[in-house]
Amino acid sequence: MPELRGLTRHGNTLALMLDTDRFMTRAFARGDAVRARFGGDQVVLVRSPELTEQVLVSHGRSFMKDRITRDLAALLGEGLLVSDGEPWRRHRRLAQPAFHRERIAGYAGQMVETARRHAATWREGQAVDLFALLMRLTRDVVTATLLRGSPVQDADEFGEALETLMARYADWRHAVFPWLARLPLPENRRFAAARQRLYAQIDAVIAERRRSGCDDRGDLLGMLMAARDEDPAQMSDEQLRAEVLIFYLAGHETVAMALSWAFALLSRRPDAWDLLTREVDAVLGTRDATAEDVPKLVYTESVILESMRLYPPVWTIGREALEDVALDGLTLARGTQVWIVQWAAHRNPRYFPQPLAFLPERWKGDLKAGLPRFAYFPFGGGPRQCIGSGFAMLEAVLVLATLVQRWRPEIAPRDQPTPLFSITLRPSGPVRARLRAR
Numbered sequence: 001m002p003e004l005r006g007l008t009r010h011g012n013t014l015a016l017m018l019d020t021d022r023f024m025t026r027a028f029a030r031g032d033a034v035r036a037r038f039g040g041d042q043v044v045l046v047r048s049p050e051l052t053e054q055v056l057v058s059h060g061r062s063f064m065k066d067r068i069t070r071d072l073a074a075l076l077g078e079g080l081l082v083s084d085g086e087p088w089r090r091h092r093r094l095a096q097p098a099f100h101r102e103r104i105a106g107y108a109g110q111m112v113e114t115a116r117r118h119a120a121t122w123r124e125g126q127a128v129d130l131f132a133l134l135m136r137l138t139r140d141v142v143t144a145t146l147l148r149g150s151p152v153q154d155a156d157e158f159g160e161a162l163e164t165l166m167a168r169y170a171d172w173r174h175a176v177f178p179w180l181a182r183l184p185l186p187e188n189r190r191f192a193a194a195r196q197r198l199y200a201q202i203d204a205v206i207a208e209r210r211r212s213g214c215d216d217r218g219d220l221l222g223m224l225m226a227a228r229d230e231d232p233a234q235m236s237d238e239q240l241r242a243e244v245l246i247f248y249l250a251g252h253e254t255v256a257m258a259l260s261w262a263f264a265l266l267s268r269r270p271d272a273w274d275l276l277t278r279e280v281d282a283v284l285g286t287r288d289a290t291a292e293d294v295p296k297l298v299y300t301e302s303v304i305l306e307s308m309r310l311y312p313p314v315w316t317i318g319r320e321a322l323e324d325v326a327l328d329g330l331t332l333a334r335g336t337q338v339w340i341v342q343w344a345a346h347r348n349p350r351y352f353p354q355p356l357a358f359l360p361e362r363w364k365g366d367l368k369a370g371l372p373r374f375a376y377f378p379f380g381g382g383p384r385q386c387i388g389s390g391f392a393m394l395e396a397v398l399v400l401a402t403l404v405q406r407w408r409p410e411i412a413p414r415d416q417p418t419p420l421f422s423i424t425l426r427p428s429g430p431v432r433a434r435l436r437a438r
Helices: 011-018 020-028 049-058 067-071 085-099 101-106 108-119 130-145 155-168 172-176 178-182 186-211 220-230 237-268 270-284 291-296 298-310 389-406
Strands: 033-038 041-046 063-065 127-129 316-321 325-327 330-332 337-341 407-410 419-421 425-427 432-437
Touching: 011 020, 011 033, 020 033, 020 041, 020 419, 041 049, 049 316, 049 325, 049 337, 067 316, 085 101, 085 220, 085 237, 101 108, 101 389, 108 130, 108 389, 127 130, 130 155, 130 237, 130 389, 155 186, 172 178, 178 186, 186 220, 186 237, 220 237, 237 270, 237 298, 237 389, 237 407, 237 425, 270 291, 270 298, 270 389, 291 298, 291 389, 298 389, 389 407
Parallel strands: 041 337
Antiparallel strands: 033 041, 063 316, 127 432, 316 337, 325 330, 407 432, 419 425
């Protein structure tokens, strides 16, 4: 297997953090699986669909979450995202009913109503940070659906705390020198204070629901609380908070990112915008969208698919070998970290001609059916595929259609966002746009 050698022990880490796209391009120019050392970790970078399937599915029991993901327990607790083994399997079973297809379709009305309510507050010619607007919108969707109207007490404080926490994971100094987190630095005090504020708000949501009788309102929170009441030894307050926090964060941030990148990409292609508006107008006219409209919003869905191809909200998946593992033509020693890089896999010219071009029309027809299983996988795959993928796609399509009925956000070429390779693939700064009424 090809190997990338840094000039120093931390050379690859610095190169990765300072220009991730350039580093990945250089790495995968050598092959679909490449070795590299990052500090003390031996890592295999993967974009091959075949190797990805072996790591996530056929040899999945030989791997656990990687070190970086496990380190997120300091922020997120031992919830679905971080846990392994039987605790993960039990929590997955508890959460699964909230994401059954029929229940997700039942959320559609609240998704559309929330998007319509937010769009009604926008003003012609208003200069906005589009990502911030969409984060607030999708946050309210999660509150209305998965938390059934149990909002955090101070949404602005919640958002500020989240920004402080996410900044830590985009800071290359902490990747190169993890011991910095143990020093009494001002930034560490800010991190701890932001985490405490986040925890306090989630705890308040749980306490409010408990005071109301812990009734199952048909949402995720109610289901988890009912399970906790039946078996308190298995679902502690801390575990309950971890699950709510993960779903609250993942449930709104990933969709806000997908929509932000979609609007940015559409602003570069007026013809794609025209195709999108023609479809939305033809299918919906002036009425509200419903779950039954989604199969007809083919190009709208293609815009979301193509946006997540170029800018997958989660740009890499990490695993660690629990034992020596023999894959096709490749042997991984126990403890090897494996990074499956969706950012690179989705831009592989072998499967996507003109890989850097925004071409929603490429999804017309049977492209998905003809792709290898792990050539395109924005929600991961295997047993640990994102439990909320159906929810996220329904929300993204319905919210995009609802906003496009009413508004066209204009993003000037000089304001085109660039990606920040953190835990997720956020825009690196505000997405400056000017709102134009349709």
